Amino acid sequence: xxxxxxxxxxxxxxxxxxxxxxxxxxxxxxxxxxxxxxxxxxxxxxxxxxxxxxxxxxxxxxxxxxxxxxxxxxxxxxxxxxxxxxxxxxxxxxxxxxxxxxxxxxxxxxxxxxxxxxxxxxxxxxxxxxxxxxxxxxxxxxxxxxxxxxxxxxxxxxxxxxxxxxxxxxxxxxxxxxxxxxxxxxxxxxxxxxxxxxxx
Amino acid sequence: xxxxxxxxxxxxxxxxxxxxxxxxxxxxxxxxxxxxxxxxxxxxxxxxxxxxxxxxxxxxxxxxxxxxxxxxxxxxxxxxxxxxxxxxxxxxxxxxxxxxxxxxxxxxxxxxxxxxxxxxxxxxxxxxxxxxxxxxxxxxxxxxxxxxxxxxxxxxxxxxxxxxxxxxxxxxxxxxxxxxxxxxxxxxxxxxxxxxxxxxxxxxxxxxxxxxxxxxxxxxxxxxxxxxxxxxxxxxxxxxxxxxxxxxxxxxxxxxxxxxxxxxxxxxxxxxxxxx
Amino acid sequence: xxxxxxxxxxxxxxxxxxxxxxxxxxxxxxxxxxxxxxxxxxxxxxxxxxxxxxxxxxxxxxxxxxxxxxxxxxxxxxxxxxxxxxxxxxxxxxxxxxxxxxxxxxxxxxxxxxxxxxxxxxxxxxxxxxxxxxxxxxxxxxxxxxxxxxxxxxxxxxxxxxxxxxxxxxxxxxxxxxxxxxxxxxxxxxxxx
Amino acid sequence: xxxxxxxxxxxxxxxxxxxxxxxxxxxxxxxxxxxxxxxxxxxxxxxxxxxxxxxxxxxxxxxxxxxxxxxxxxxxxxxxxxxxxxxxxxxxxxxxxxxxxxxxxxxxxxxxxxxxxxxxxxxxxxxxxxxxxxxxxxxxxxxxxxxxxxxxxxxxxxxxxxxxxxxxxxxxxxxxxxxxxxxxxxxxxxxxxxxxxxxxxxxxxxxxxxxxxxxxxxxxxxxxxxxxxxx
Numbered sequence: 001x002x003x004x005x006x007x008x009x010x011x012x013x014x015x016x017x018x019x020x021x022x023x024x025x026x027x028x029x030x031x032x033x034x035x036x037x038x039x040x041x042x043x044x045x046x047x048x049x050x051x052x053x054x055x056x057x058x059x060x061x062x063x064x065x066x067x068x069x070x071x072x073x074x075x076x077x078x079x080x081x082x083x084x085x086x087x088x089x090x091x092x093x094x095x096x097x098x099x100x101x102x103x104x105x106x107x108x109x110x111x112x113x114x115x116x117x118x119x120x121x122x123x124x125x126x127x128x129x130x131x132x133x134x135x136x137x138x139x140x141x142x143x144x145x146x147x148x149x150x151x152x153x154x155x156x157x158x159x160x161x162x163x164x165x166x167x168x169x170x171x172x173x174x175x176x177x178x179x180x181x182x183x184x185x186x187x188x189x190x191x192x193x194x195x196x197x198x199x200x
Numbered sequence: 201x202x203x204x205x206x207x208x209x210x211x212x213x214x215x216x217x218x219x220x221x222x223x224x225x226x227x228x229x230x231x232x233x234x235x236x237x238x239x240x241x242x243x244x245x246x247x248x249x250x251x252x253x254x255x256x257x258x259x260x261x262x263x264x265x266x267x268x269x270x271x272x273x274x275x276x277x278x279x280x281x282x283x284x285x286x287x288x289x290x291x292x293x294x295x296x297x298x299x300x301x302x303x304x305x306x307x308x309x310x311x312x313x314x315x316x317x318x319x320x321x322x323x324x325x326x327x328x329x330x331x332x333x334x335x336x337x338x339x340x341x342x343x344x345x346x347x348x349x350x351x352x353x354x355x356x357x358x359x360x361x362x363x364x365x366x367x368x369x370x371x372x373x374x375x376x377x378x379x380x381x382x383x384x385x386x387x388x389x390x391x392x393x394x395x396x397x398x399x400x401x402x403x404x405x406x407x408x409x410x411x412x413x414x415x416x417x418x419x420x421x422x423x424x425x426x427x428x429x430x431x432x433x434x435x436x437x438x439x440x441x442x443x444x445x446x447x448x449x450x451x452x453x454x455x456x457x458x459x460x461x462x463x464x465x466x467x468x469x470x471x472x473x474x475x476x
Numbered sequence: 477x478x479x480x481x482x483x484x485x486x487x488x489x490x491x492x493x494x495x496x497x498x499x500x501x502x503x504x505x506x507x508x509x510x511x512x513x514x515x516x517x518x519x520x521x522x523x524x525x526x527x528x529x530x531x532x533x534x535x536x537x538x539x540x541x542x543x544x545x546x547x548x549x550x551x552x553x554x555x556x557x558x559x560x561x562x563x564x565x566x567x568x569x570x571x572x573x574x575x576x577x578x579x580x581x582x583x584x585x586x587x588x589x590x591x592x593x594x595x596x597x598x599x600x601x602x603x604x605x606x607x608x609x610x611x612x613x614x615x616x617x618x619x620x621x622x623x624x625x626x627x628x629x630x631x632x633x634x635x636x637x638x639x640x641x642x643x644x645x646x647x648x649x650x651x652x653x654x655x656x657x658x659x660x661x662x663x664x665x666x667x668x669x
Numbered sequence: 670x671x672x673x674x675x676x677x678x679x680x681x682x683x684x685x686x687x688x689x690x691x692x693x694x695x696x697x698x699x700x701x702x703x704x705x706x707x708x709x710x711x712x713x714x715x716x717x718x719x720x721x722x723x724x725x726x727x728x729x730x731x732x733x734x735x736x737x738x739x740x741x742x743x744x745x746x747x748x749x750x751x752x753x754x755x756x757x758x759x760x761x762x763x764x765x766x767x768x769x770x771x772x773x774x775x776x777x778x779x780x781x782x783x784x785x786x787x788x789x790x791x792x793x794x795x796x797x798x799x800x801x802x803x804x805x806x807x808x809x810x811x812x813x814x815x816x817x818x819x820x821x822x823x824x825x826x827x828x829x830x831x832x833x834x835x836x837x838x839x840x841x842x843x844x845x846x847x848x849x850x851x852x853x854x855x856x857x858x859x860x861x862x863x864x865x866x867x868x869x870x871x872x873x874x875x876x877x878x879x880x881x882x883x884x885x886x887x888x889x890x891x892x893x894x895x896x897x898x899x900x
Contacts, residue, residue: 495846495847496846497702498697498698498701498702498846498849499698499776500698501697501698501701502694502695502696502697502698502781504697505694505697506694547753547757548753549775550749550752550753550756550775550778551746551749551750551753554745554746554749554778554779555742555745555746555749558741558742558745558746559742562738562739562741562742584741587741587745587779588779588781588784588785589779590698590776590779590780592779593775593776593778593779594776594779597775597776641858642862642865643858643859643861643862643865644854644858644861647694647854647857648854648855648857648858648861649854649858650854651850651851651853651854651857652850652851652854652855654850654854655847655848655849655850655851655854656847656851658846658847658850659842659847662845662846662847
């Protein structure tokens with residue numbers, strides 16, 4: 001079994017522990033230091049990039065809004081809703097609401113922002129992230145699909161082929177699961193708006 | 201900038217983790233020390249360390265212990281190529297010293313005329329497949345060359361070509377690497393030294409009368425060659441004459457004495473000069 | 477409980493780490509020429525991925541998050557994995573040489589295996605709890621074992637096939653076979669949301 | 670592993686003779702997953718090249734004082750450090766590339782090429798030679814990724830660098846997971862076929878056979894047709 005701890009073996013172990021432990025300590029510590037420094041240096045740039053991406057997403061569902069303020073989630077009603085932004089124009093009156101929604105798509109969660117105007121019509125949606133199959137579900141990020149939601153009244157129905165009536169959305173051919181998921185998300189946002197944000 | 205969070209904490213955390221793991225490994229390497237053949241370490245140093253598994257062994261350590269413990273070939277590292285193979289050969293003491301230059305030799309004269317084809321075989325045109333036929337071969341003589349050219353296809357130097365149902369060795373291209381010998385199901389091909397020019401061109405261990413029935417150019421084990429050899433270079437091994445190339449002085453008496461003329465008097469060929 | 481089971485099944489079939497997430501392809505191509513080495517590699521990977529996922533989950537949630545140093549996850553994960561594999565290799569070589577003979581020689585190969593770090597990072601990105609991380613790790617590594625054993629079986633059969641053109645023999649044919657297997661595994665898509 | 674020291678040979682060695690993707694077949698994970706478009710391929714190639722050069726240089730500097738038992742952890746920590754640096758740079762200044770490369774940036778750490786080059790070359794040679802080797806291998810990797818990225822993008826989504834190029838409707842499979850395996854398999858086959866033809870024209874035995882037959886054969890030193898039996 002393991003050699004018994006003779007005196008010179010103990011010194012050899014101590015020497016080796018110091019040697020190996022010390023080198024590894026030195027290398028990892030120096031690397032940690034460099035990373036801490038680089039992280040601090042780029043932190044501002046990263047925050048700016050992330051804020052920029054978020055604002056850009058909100059702006060193109062609610063073009064006429066000047067600024068956005070975070071709004072606390074009212075009650076448990078919107079389990080699909082992840083975040084709400086209150087959109088106001090220059091002189092502070094409400095223009096509408098932006099709700100970030102995350103629904104279960106074909107390949108995984110699909111996250112998008114829904115812009116709802118003061119009177120309840122859907123100003124538009126913007127897909128942020130998804131892991132749908134390229135060429136099928138991924139086509140939900142093309143204007144032909146998400147453009148259909150602009151200036152529509154909830155609740156919306158998903159149909160195959162041509163969208164006839166006012167509240168119908170034409171599903172992407174071959175990606176009905178993704179199209180239905182997005183439409184359910186939009187209906188959930190509209191329903192949440194109807195219950196909690198209508199009066200404000 | 202909050203000095204603590206940006207500089208000290210990452211440094212401390214990573215440093216402590218590194219230090220702890222280093223110490224842990226140090227203690228482990230002492231407590232778990234196991235004696236290992238030092239050649240494995242040497243070979244492991246010579247290997248590129250890509251752990252890519254291209255040699256079929258799991259990573260470089262696997263291959264190194266494979267070479268030392270179960271004698272794997274020294275050239276299996278595709279990434280390292282020839283230089284690494286050379287180094288491993290030296291470490292293992294298998295010097296790639298200039299071995300006696302050898303060449304392939306066809307121990308059969310059973311052309312379709314000399315030895316009739318018994319069966320009309322239309323299976324896979326490959327000797328190894330044809331050798332599984334009941335009776336061991338579509339030919340009358342089970343020791344004879346089947347003639348589907350497996351040796352020709354495996355030869356890495358293109359030194360073999362089929363002529364009249366038997367392989368012909370191109371002495372300029374044949375380097376004696378032995379790939380054909382290991383692939384021939386009937387072991388008709390064998391390696392002989394390049395300087396030897398008199399070799400028995402038969403592979404049959406049957407008694408004389410039976411050989412006469414199946415082949416007109418086979419060795420019937422009569423022993424005339426052995427009796428007439430001035431230097432006793434020929435022995436009869438189970439009714440097949442075998443010439444010892446080192447003793448043979450190439451006088452050719454046996455060739456003339458052999459009743460079936462199955463001893464081949466190939467012209468001796470000079471060793472392959474280095475053109476590369 | 478069913479949610480965990482669904483996650484387990486999806487990480488073996490739907491999101492197979494080799495055939496649809498492309499993690500761990502280097503050893504997959506290299507070691508899958510013989511089936512017993514492939515199986516040994518697969519079992520070693522299962523053992524290491526589950527252990528590594530446990531260690532990296534603990535490191536992340538008890539060391540990095542409290543100190544708000546999440547950005548150090550790459551460095552700390554790979555340090556933990558490398559040290560863990562080296563320690564397990566030493567321990568195994570001493571305590572159980574027979575197991576080491578069949579399993580241990582793959583261990584240094586696994587440190588540089590994208591699958592181990594890949595699973596650890598995925599567990600963190602998805603924000604899985606301890607139970608979910610371990611189930612995902614077990615599922616992914618069993619998926620790896622399944623894929624590499626199937627591959628080894630097929631490759632042994634195509635090795636001796638004379639029909640393959642000269643330049644495609646060996647690795648190119650193995651890659652094309654893996655492509656076909658990946659198409660087959662795509663059939664599982666969508667059975668689990 | 671030609672140990673010659675003239676810089677051009679080391680770089681050329683990484684690009685052609687030992688191209689990491691086509692010849693050594695290491696670093697397959699990012700190669701298969703990321704080459705769905707040229708932009709991704711180039712982005713990944715450049716990121717990997719930066720890490721490769723930096724880590725090769727630093728590792729060859731440290732090679733004297735690294736005890737053998739902890740060789741792998743130290744190399745990996747150095748590589749991980751550089752990968753995290755490149756990750757921050759990407760998040761800060763190239764967010765869209767960062768989104769498309771996604772999980773594959775942290776996976777550069779365990780990319781077999783970098784650790785293989787660190788162990789095989791950097792830990793045995795000088796700093797300049799190692800850095801040059803990093804350049805060579807990085808270029809070889811980037812060229813391979815761009816080449817595969819171009820093929821898969823044109824076939825799979827009909828565009829090249831985003832602009833519509835091809836008339837017929839694209840073959841979706843090529844962009845998906847299985848496409849990566851199949852396209853890489855065919856490219857490697859083509860690469861070997863070209864090498865075999867080149868070798869055949871020079872009268873040497875084709876490399877496919879050479880790899881199996883000649884290298885270990887005792888006669889390979891004196892064999893006329895094994896082109897360059899020696900290094």
